[in-house]
Amino acid sequence: MGTPDFAVPVLSRLIDERHDIAAVYSQPDRPAGRGRKLVPTPTKRFAGERGIDVRQPKSLRSADEYEALASLSPDVVVVAAYGLFLPPEVLNVPPQGCLNIHPSHLPRYRGPSPVVSAILNGDDETGATIMKLDEGMDSGPILAQERVSIDEEETAPELTRRLFDLGADLLVDILPRWLSGDIQATPQDESCATFTTLVKKEDGEIDWNTSAARIARMVRAYDPWPGTFTNWDGKLLKILNATSMAGDAPPGHIVGLDDGGVGIGTGDGLLAVNRLQIEGRRPSDAQDFVRGYPDFVGTELRRSS
Numbered sequence: 001m002g003t004p005d006f007a008v009p010v011l012s013r014l015i016d017e018r019h020d021i022a023a024v025y026s027q028p029d030r031p032a033g034r035g036r037k038l039v040p041t042p043t044k045r046f047a048g049e050r051g052i053d054v055r056q057p058k059s060l061r062s063a064d065e066y067e068a069l070a071s072l073s074p075d076v077v078v079v080a081a082y083g084l085f086l087p088p089e090v091l092n093v094p095p096q097g098c099l100n101i102h103p104s105h106l107p108r109y110r111g112p113s114p115v116v117s118a119i120l121n122g123d124d125e126t127g128a129t130i131m132k133l134d135e136g137m138d139s140g141p142i143l144a145q146e147r148v149s150i151d152e153e154e155t156a157p158e159l160t161r162r163l164f165d166l167g168a169d170l171l172v173d174i175l176p177r178w179l180s181g182d183i184q185a186t187p188q189d190e191s192c193a194t195f196t197t198l199v200k201k202e203d204g205e206i207d208w209n210t211s212a213a214r215i216a217r218m219v220r221a222y223d224p225w226p227g228t229f230t231n232w233d234g235k236l237l238k239i240l241n242a243t244s245m246a247g248d249a250p251p252g253h254i255v256g257l258d259d260g261g262v263g264i265g266t267g268d269g270l271l272a273v274n275r276l277q278i279e280g281r282r283p284s285d286a287q288d289f290v291r292g293y294p295d296f297v298g299t300e301l302r303r304s305s
Contacts, residue, residue: 001025001082005042006157006164010080010101013168015050019175022072023053027083060090069093075179078171079133080164088135096179098133100140101167103160105147106131107188110138111196115160118150119221122213125149126159128167130174132185137195141185143178144170153243155223201226205303208252212244212269230301232278237301240283241275252301261286262297 002010003026014021024047029038040048047054057065066089069077076096079086091098104114105127118126129145131138146166150159177183204226206215219228219242228239230252249255249265257263263270277283278293290296 001077001084001086002043002080003027003041003083004081006161007043007080007082008046009165010078010168010171011043011046013172014078017172017175021047021052022074023055025055025057025082028056028058057084060084061087066090066093076175080167086133091133091135099143099171099175099178100131100133100138101164101171102129102131102138103163103167105129105145106138106142107190107193109194109196112198113196115156115163116199116221117196119154119156119159120214120217122217123150126163128163128170130167130170131188139188139190139193141187143183143185144174146170153220155220157223199226204228206230206239206301207303208265208301209267212266212271215239215266215271216242216244230303232296232299232301235279237279238277238283239271239273239275240277242271242273245270245272250300254297254299254301256290256297259287260290262290264301 002008002024011021011024024043026041026043026047029040029044031037032039044054044056055068059065060069069090070093074094076094077098079098079100086098102114103126104110104118105125106129109117109126115126125147127145127147130143132140132143134140148162148166174183199222204218204222206218206228208230215228219239222228230237230239245263247263247270249263249270251265251267253265255263255265255270257272262273264273273286275283275285276289278289284292
């Protein structure tokens with residue numbers, strides 16, 4: 001069970017290890033592009049190319065879907081960024097349980113946005129965990145996990161992909177031993193649990209009174225959605241790539257830098273903007289943006305609310 005592109009390597013590794021894939025479950029196709037045509041999910045495309053049955057229910061809560069899954073008689077269900085809730089009836093279908101790849105070192109960062117939270121909080125490391133799903137939120141016992149360092153400029157998509165690749169390696173290593181009963185799952189330490197929440201569109205709006213380091217982490221964490229944005233000259237302005245640097249200017253005030261780019265004052269330090277995009281235009285480097293909007297330097301950016 002998986003949907004986005006970073007779930008594909010998990011399925012690929014299972015196929016490479018010659019596991020018998022009874023079916024692939026993916027979320028329903030969604031419209032995309034100007035024509036709003038239905039686009040198959042990455043996992044669906046990959047499975048279809050390999051002749052694997054793909055199922056795309058809108059929900060797993062109905063009796064029909066429970067019976068359809070049960071009819072496959074799976075030994076185990078592997079879940080990798082599927083995105084749909086698995087009710088207790090579904091969890092109990094496979095005798096060896098439903099194993100989930102979670103992109104954090106549980107019990108830290110349970111919930112829907114573990115990668116975003118790790119980057120946003122400035123963590124030096126995170127991890128990947130293989131756990132057996134239970135009825136709680138990422139609270140099931142752990143089969144395997146490994147820590148990794150977070151690169152200073154790593155974005156959420158880059159880190160997510162790396163963690164799911166690691167999760168795929170962990171999964172294929174422990175799966176035969178799990179199925180043969182040679183390893184046991186270890187309960188999580190509830191006293192160390194932390195939780196994440198669903199990211200909202202408004203989370204990406206910049207408060208220039210916060211520190212430059214925090215805003216730079218926002219740019220990495222909220223890539224590609226909801227993005228990190230502000231307002232200039234009545235238009236939405238997206239900050240696509242930026243780093244923090246020493247310097248001083250009033251929060252939101254735009255100054256020129258020696259390299260022809262721009263720095264923006266914050267509550268602590270300057271935000272050196274490398275790449276940005278104004279509403280209705282294509283992304284551009286800061287130097288090109290300043291040439292196109294020479295009155296940009298010296299003005300101020302403000303929140304919309």
